[in-house]
Amino acid sequence: MVCPCQKGRSLILPMTRYKILVEYEGTPFVGWQFQTNGISVQGVLEEAILNFSQERVRVEGAGRTDAGVHAHGQVAHFDLLKAFTSHKVQEALNFYLRLHPVVVLACEIVEDCFHARFSAIRRSYRYIILNRQSPPALVKNRVWWIPKPLNLGAMEHAAQYFVGQHDFTTFRATGCQASSPVKTLDRFDVQRYEDQIWFDVEARSFLHHQVRNMVGSLKWVGEGKWQSETIVQALEQKSRIAGGPTAPPEGLYFLKVIY
Amino acid sequence: MVCPCQKGRSLILPMTRYKILVEYEGTPFVGWQFQTNGISVQGVLEEAILNFSQERVRVEGAGRTDAGVHAHGQVAHFDLLKAFTSHKVQEALNFYLRLHPVVVLACEIVEDCFHARFSAIRRSYRYIILNRQSPPALVKNRVWWIPKPLNLGAMEHAAQYFVGQHDFTTFRATGCQASSPVKTLDRFDVQRYEDQIWFDVEARSFLHHQVRNMVGSLKWVGEGKWQSETIVQALEQKSRIAGGPTAPPEGLYFLKVIY
Numbered sequence: 001m002v003c004p005c006q007k008g009r010s011l012i013l014p015m016t017r018y019k020i021l022v023e024y025e026g027t028p029f030v031g032w033q034f035q036t037n038g039i040s041v042q043g044v045l046e047e048a049i050l051n052f053s054q055e056r057v058r059v060e061g062a063g064r065t066d067a068g069v070h071a072h073g074q075v076a077h078f079d080l081l082k083a084f085t086s087h088k089v090q091e092a093l094n095f096y097l098r099l100h101p102v103v104v105l106a107c108e109i110v111e112d113c114f115h116a117r118f119s120a121i122r123r124s125y126r127y128i129i130l131n132r133q134s135p136p137a138l139v140k141n142r143v144w145w146i147p148k149p150l151n152l153g154a155m156e157h158a159a160q161y162f163v164g165q166h167d168f169t170t171f172r173a174t175g176c177q178a179s180s181p182v183k184t185l186d187r188f189d190v191q192r193y194e195d196q197i198w199f200d201v202e203a204r205s206f207l208h209h210q211v212r213n214m215v216g217s218l219k220w221v222g223e224g225k226w227q228s229e230t231i232v233q234a235l236e237q238k239s240r241i242a243g244g245p246t247a248p249p250e251g252l253y254f255l256k257v258i259y
Numbered sequence: 260m261v262c263p264c265q266k267g268r269s270l271i272l273p274m275t276r277y278k279i280l281v282e283y284e285g286t287p288f289v290g291w292q293f294q295t296n297g298i299s300v301q302g303v304l305e306e307a308i309l310n311f312s313q314e315r316v317r318v319e320g321a322g323r324t325d326a327g328v329h330a331h332g333q334v335a336h337f338d339l340l341k342a343f344t345s346h347k348v349q350e351a352l353n354f355y356l357r358l359h360p361v362v363v364l365a366c367e368i369v370e371d372c373f374h375a376r377f378s379a380i381r382r383s384y385r386y387i388i389l390n391r392q393s394p395p396a397l398v399k400n401r402v403w404w405i406p407k408p409l410n411l412g413a414m415e416h417a418a419q420y421f422v423g424q425h426d427f428t429t430f431r432a433t434g435c436q437a438s439s440p441v442k443t444l445d446r447f448d449v450q451r452y453e454d455q456i457w458f459d460v461e462a463r464s465f466l467h468h469q470v471r472n473m474v475g476s477l478k479w480v481g482e483g484k485w486q487s488e489t490i491v492q493a494l495e496q497k498s499r500i501a502g503g504p505t506a507p508p509e510g511l512y513f514l515k516v517i518y
Contacts, residue, residue: 023396070397094393103396134353137282137362138329142397 015079018089020045022074025101027225029208032065032074041065041102045076048096052089055080058066062116062257063123063206068249070142072126073105075257077116114259122131122186122258123206127199127215128251131192143196144215144251149224152192156227158197158221159188161235162214168239171214172207173246181238183207190218197222209246217244277348278369279304281333281342284360285508286400291324291333300324300361302465304335307355311348314339321375322382322465329401332364334516336375352421373518379518381445383461386474387510391454401476402455403510409481411451417473417487418447418458420494421473428497430473431466432505440497442466449477456481459514468505476503516518 022045030038034046045059062075084092090107097103113119130136130143131150162185169181187202199215217234220226226244234242281304289297293305304318321334342382343351349366356362388400389395390409421444428440446461458474476493479485485503493501 023393025397025399046465072397090393101396101399103393105391105393132364134282134349134362134364136359137360138284138331138401140284140360 021106035221052092071254132195156190161231170243173209176208212247280365311351330513386458415449420490432468435467471506474506
């Protein structure tokens with residue numbers, strides 16, 4: 001589809017760009033991104049596309065997720081020389097993906113200037129803690145299990161210190177490649193659902209490990225190891241060692257991308 | 260604990276009876292009940308009890324679940340000659356169960372006349388259909404996937420014909436051992452939660468495959484293959500061949516037992 005902004009690649013080659021909405025269980029993967037040391041979500045998607053279209057393409061995702069991190073609504077795009085209906089692409093991908101815990105929930109043909117990563121204006125993640133004495137059976141590998149009761153009110157209060165524009169150096173992975181540590185958080189809700197605590201966070205974009213590092217510190221607040229206000233001091237320190245632990249990947253879900 | 264009704268076994272042997280609340284993922288099991296052809300939930304529980312107490316006991320469950328059926332709140336009991344605190348029993352069981360998707364959510368010492376199966380006055384089950392075009396990734400093996408849209412209103416209406424006292428011959432497994440096919444359903448709610456449909460059903464007790472057979476017929480109603488009223492005729496026929504298909508086990512959850 002030729003884009004109205006005239007920046008599209010279709011001016012050079014007659015390609016069709018497909019946008020897909022993807023759900024996956026992160027447990028068996030080395031992460032979203034292709035790596036040589038194991039299977040990746042990107043890799044199995046590219047393999048499935050090759051199998052049905054005979055075209056070897058690069059699939060671009062809205063966000064890279066780490067090994068073990070899940071997605072309810074990752075978004076990705078890719079280009080094909082042959083033109084298929086979006087329905088056909090979705091059906092064929094799900095057929096070739098059937099041995100992996102990855103499914104395409106929706107597919108549409110988009111303008112050539114659409115980019116899963118660069119066109120995104122908002123991303124949301126959910127982190128789930130299972131807060132009960134007994135370990136998980138039905139949600140194994142899908143939550144962070146914390147047996148001791150956490151103080152929900154304190155965590156909810158503390159989470160609000162993250163909202164707004166801040167230098168998140170304390171809460172980014174030391175190897176994070178982003179050019180600036182300044183990000184703007186639009187929302188950080190903490191709610192209990194039965195024996196789970198859900199941390200819902202929204203921003204235009206996030207630093208590497210930012211959600212997991214924020215949740216790790218909030219867990220310290222919930223345990224009483226930190227006061228809610230310690231978050232403010234930790235942000236001010238601008239140093240990863242001033243932050244709490246990195247929450248494990250299995251509790252994290254990439255929920256939604258808005259364009 | 261000696262029971263006030265004086266029917267307890269402790270009059271003969273000084274045993275302690277433990278009641279446990281159990282969560283499990285049914286996928287890897289041949290079912291609740293011990294069988295020689297694979298591992299059972301009952302079997303791994305008995306093994307865990309043997310490992311920590313050195314006593315070989317029989318664990319009695321409130322209800323037998325088939326292979327692949329899950330539980331949020333199965334209840335069981337067993338007797339030990341040695342006396343442990345309930346907390347110790349729960350901790351030790353969860354330690355020895357750690358390689359299986361089975362956990363003890365609660366444990367208490369009960370009177371000797373308590374029986375997980377015979378003392379139960381109400382049981383509840385949930386059946387989950389994933390009703391969306393794409394197969395499940397995050398809830399694989401935990402739902403029945405139906406890609407075509409089902410008519411929720413028609414299923415909800417039809418489900419009410421099951422409520423009350425009926426002869427459920429049409430909806431019991433042909434090999435069902437129960438002495439009478441007459442059961443009383445207290446509740447049958449059908450609700451949509453995003454892309455899932457939850458069937459919540461409550462009764463004192465159920466026949467073998469009763470929930471799965473009722474849900475299989477409701478699916479036919481949802482597809483328009485049956486009218487809601489066809490349920491009434493099917494009940495009247497009192498023959499399994501007058502009923503719809505048996506819904507697969509992976510969508511079924513044993514939720515709760517009331518004593």
